[in-house]
Amino acid sequence: MSRNFKFLVCCSLAAVALAIAAASYLPALQAPVESAIFPVGKPLQIQSPLGLPPVPIPADNPLTAETIALGRRLYYDPQLSIDSTISCASCHAPQFAFSDNRPFSRGVRGQLGTRKAPTVINSAFSPLQFWDGRAPSLEEQAKGPMANPVEMAHSLEGVVRRLQADPIYPQLFKAAWGTDQITIDMVVKSIASFERTIIAGDSPFDRFYYGHDSKALSPGAQRGLKIFVSKNKGNCEVCHTIGRDFALFTDGKFHNLGIGADTRGNLSDLGRFTVTKVEQDKGCFKTPSLRNLANRGPYMHDGTFRTVKDAFAHYIGGGNWNPYLDKEIHSLDTLTFEERDDLLEFLDSLNGQLPKNIGPPPDLAPSATTASTGR
Numbered sequence: 001m002s003r004n005f006k007f008l009v010c011c012s013l014a015a016v017a018l019a020i021a022a023a024s025y026l027p028a029l030q031a032p033v034e035s036a037i038f039p040v041g042k043p044l045q046i047q048s049p050l051g052l053p054p055v056p057i058p059a060d061n062p063l064t065a066e067t068i069a070l071g072r073r074l075y076y077d078p079q080l081s082i083d084s085t086i087s088c089a090s091c092h093a094p095q096f097a098f099s100d101n102r103p104f105s106r107g108v109r110g111q112l113g114t115r116k117a118p119t120v121i122n123s124a125f126s127p128l129q130f131w132d133g134r135a136p137s138l139e140e141q142a143k144g145p146m147a148n149p150v151e152m153a154h155s156l157e158g159v160v161r162r163l164q165a166d167p168i169y170p171q172l173f174k175a176a177w178g179t180d181q182i183t184i185d186m187v188v189k190s191i192a193s194f195e196r197t198i199i200a201g202d203s204p205f206d207r208f209y210y211g212h213d214s215k216a217l218s219p220g221a222q223r224g225l226k227i228f229v230s231k232n233k234g235n236c237e238v239c240h241t242i243g244r245d246f247a248l249f250t251d252g253k254f255h256n257l258g259i260g261a262d263t264r265g266n267l268s269d270l271g272r273f274t275v276t277k278v279e280q281d282k283g284c285f286k287t288p289s290l291r292n293l294a295n296r297g298p299y300m301h302d303g304t305f306r307t308v309k310d311a312f313a314h315y316i317g318g319g320n321w322n323p324y325l326d327k328e329i330h331s332l333d334t335l336t337f338e339e340r341d342d343l344l345e346f347l348d349s350l351n352g353q354l355p356k357n358i359g360p361p362p363d364l365a366p367s368a369t370t371a372s373t374g375r
């Protein structure tokens with residue numbers, strides 16, 4: 001081997017090692033740089049509300065006013081579905097905190113899914129999307145429903161063809177992406193950029209905890225906060241995390257609470273296991289944030305609990321036994337009734353304001369509403 005060649009091999013090995021190190025260090029959201037298409041507008045900074053970290057923005061999809069406006073339109077447009085009846089908002093509706101009020105959403109031709117539609121609020125902060133974490137980014141996630149046979153039942157090519165033939169869209173894509181030749185990457189990147197604006201913080205809890213306004217929380221909610229974080233009381237914070245500078249109320253990890261387990265511990269949905277094939281992941285689902293719980297019931301991945309109080313009762317009972325039940329889940333029946341009320345009052349203090357300009361664009365409002373109430 002010549003010295004030069006050795007040197008080259010060394011360098012490239014070092015480069016590979018560096019690249020691997022960098023890739024594993026980067027948050028998952030920023031990992032897939034899937035195409036070179038780049039918005040043409042001026043990148044926008046969005047200010048995160050009190051209690052939230054900066055919104056993670058992938059390097060290849062900076063936010064611009066044009067991509068956000070286009071994404072907002074696409075989100076509310078039933079044309080994305082094969083028979084033009086279902087939009088993203090049919091299952092993630094603003095009136096239900098960008099979620100659904102049914103345990104299982106209905107897709108085209110009234111077909112039922114098998115999991116509850118999670119809220120889109122603050123999904124921008126989630127390193128992995130879906131209850132089982134099978135999508136690494138909002139961009140990848142958005143492809144799922146369009147092609148899913150029980151949701152929008154379209155094909156990605158079909159969506160592109162439909163938008164290309166529309167009288168309005170080509171010029172909107174041109175303004176956002178610099179070309180009117182639409183691709184699916186532009187579609188999903190625009191939708192993801194809109195979703196990154198659907199964030200809610202600055203709740204009474206945030207004003208108390210991070211804003212140091214001692215009057216922002218009622219005495220009951222303040223006691224509830226202590227129970228929420230205390231290891232030997234509620235023990236909720238181990239999974240629904242509160243950080244020093246911000247609180248996502250989720251560890252972004254997957255746990256088994258026994259939701260959907262029968263009396264013999266058989267699980268109806270294997271959750272994270274379907275992605276990883278790791279035994280311990282059986283029946284594990286992504287910890288949802290507890291922000292803005294109001295109006296987005298029923299709760300859990302199968303929508304089994306109608307109210308937050310019902311969901312809390314599951315914890316008081318110690319979860320449903322099954323071989324994979326998380327070790328942090330144990331009966332809470334030592335909590336007094338007053339402590340239980342305090343904890344619920346605390347959960348109520350996590351409802352924050354959503355930004356304006358995230359509802360349907362005026363000309364799409366009627367069809368978006370029809371779709372979400374047509375059940």
Ligand code: HEC
Pocket residue numbers: 075080086087088089090091092105106107108113115116117118119120123126128129130131132138141142145146150151152191
């Ligand atoms: C027919 C109902 C339906 C439609 C239409 C639909 N979704 Fe969903 N969405 C769901 C369900 C159900 C899940 C959870 C599925 C799972 O975890 O396996 C989900 C999951 C998600 C998530 C993941 C959230 C999280 O916390 O993991 C996002 C983001 C999302 N959808 C956005 C969209 C967008 C954008 C569209 C339109 C392109 C859309 N959805 C269309 C029902 C729907």
Ligand code: HEC
Pocket residue numbers: 234235236237238239240254255256257259284285286287288289290293298299300301302308311312315326328329
């Ligand atoms: C071991 C981790 C863990 C602990 C501890 C924990 N949770 Fe959860 N929480 C989860 C996971 C995971 C889910 C979703 C489970 C599913 O759908 O199968 C969840 C779901 C919820 C939901 C429903 C949210 C929604 O969007 O559907 C509420 C409400 C909730 N938890 C409140 C609490 C409270 C209150 C405590 C403390 C008493 C607590 N959690 C303790 C992990 C945890």
